[in-house]
Amino acid sequence: MPGPLNPPMTMFQLGHRAMSAQLVRMNAAASNLANAGSVAATEGEAYRPLRAVFAEQLDRVTGMRSVRVDAIQRSDVAPVKQHQPGHPLADENGDVWVSPVDENEEMVEMLEASRQYRNMVEAMSTAKQLMLETMRMK
Amino acid sequence: MSNSLFGVHGAALQIRGERMGVLTSNIANAATPGYKARDIDFAAALQAKLGGASEGRAVETATRYRVPLMSSLDGNTVEMATEQAAFAENAVAYSATLEFLQGRVEKVTRALRGE
Numbered sequence: 001m002p003g004p005l006n007p008p009m010t011m012f013q014l015g016h017r018a019m020s021a022q023l024v025r026m027n028a029a030a031s032n033l034a035n036a037g038s039v040a041a042t043e044g045e046a047y048r049p050l051r052a053v054f055a056e057q058l059d060r061v062t063g064m065r066s067v068r069v070d071a072i073q074r075s076d077v078a079p080v081k082q083h084q085p086g087h088p089l090a091d092e093n094g095d096v097w098v099s100p101v102d103e104n105e106e107m108v109e110m111l112e113a114s115r116q117y118r119n120m121v122e123a124m125s126t127a128k129q130l131m132l133e134t135m136r137m138k
Numbered sequence: 139m140s141n142s143l144f145g146v147h148g149a150a151l152q153i154r155g156e157r158m159g160v161l162t163s164n165i166a167n168a169a170t171p172g173y174k175a176r177d178i179d180f181a182a183a184l185q186a187k188l189g190g191a192s193e194g195r196a197v198e199t200a201t202r203y204r205v206p207l208m209s210s211l212d213g214n215t216v217e218m219a220t221e222q223a224a225f226a227e228n229a230v231a232y233s234a235t236l237e238f239l240q241g242r243v244e245k246v247t248r249a250l251r252g253e
Contacts, residue, residue, distance in 0.1 A: 011158070011159060011162055014159075014162055014163065014166055015162070015166070017166070018165070018166030018167075021169075022169070025169070053171065054167070054169050054170040054171065055170060055171075056167050056170050056172075056173050062159060063156075063159070063160075063194075063197070063198075064159045064160070064162070064163045065163040065166070065167060065173075066163070066166055067166050067167050067169075067170055112169070113169075115218075116165075116168045116169055116218075119165050119168070119218065119222070120165055120166060123161075123162050123165050123225055124162075126225070126229050127158055127162065130158070130229060130232050130233065130236075133233070133236055134151075134236060137236065137239065137240050137243065
């Protein structure tokens with residue numbers, strides 16, 4: 001129920017939530033890029049790319065739909081086995097496991113997140129401007 | 139009282155404000171799987187509002203799902219170009235309505251002062 005402690009959602013809160021969600025997504029892509037090409041001794045230990053999954057969140061009072069991060073999932077791509085007998089992490093067969101990060105995919109993900117973030121900022125600043133104009137009306 | 143003073147523009151401004159919230163929701167959910175974009179049919183909402191419906195009711199009856207130009211695999215129907223165009227159009231119309239209201243207020247103020 002709306003009240004003094006739980007006011008109805010404003011457009012600024014909506015923008016804030018959407019921007020936070022996009023930031024989580026961008027951080028996930030950055031983590032993946034940082035771990036591109038990292039090597040592990042076993043298949044289970046190898047790094048697997050992270051993906052943020054969004055879900056819509058309805059504010060019943062205003063009818064506005066904001067967004068939240070539903071989960072951060074590890075994708076189930078199999079790590080790449082590489083034969084490197086000289087590597088310090090290599091097992092008895094001389095194999096290491098390389099993280100299956102697709103750099104192109106991560107760059108696209110990052111670009112999309114930043115575009116949608118920017119869109120939200122733009123929409124919020126327009127809304128703010130109109131609210132100010134309405135407030136200053138004599 | 140306020141209705142007779144501001145006429146159609148008061149109702150129009152309220153609906154424009156509501157529509158801005160709906161379009162902002164769409165932009166916020168551009169990457170949410172399964173999200174269905176929606177929009178307010180402004181003419182229908184205004185007609186309902188002028189017909190005596192409450193603001194919430196008028197907006198509710200005039201809210202429609204958007205038909206995407208191209209459907210995406212994850213079921214999301216937000217298309218950035220469409221949303222941006224609608225948002226810009228709505229913002230300009232909001233400004234215009236505000237301008238009308240401002241003119242009305244100025245006129246009444248002048249009349250009250252007897253200038």
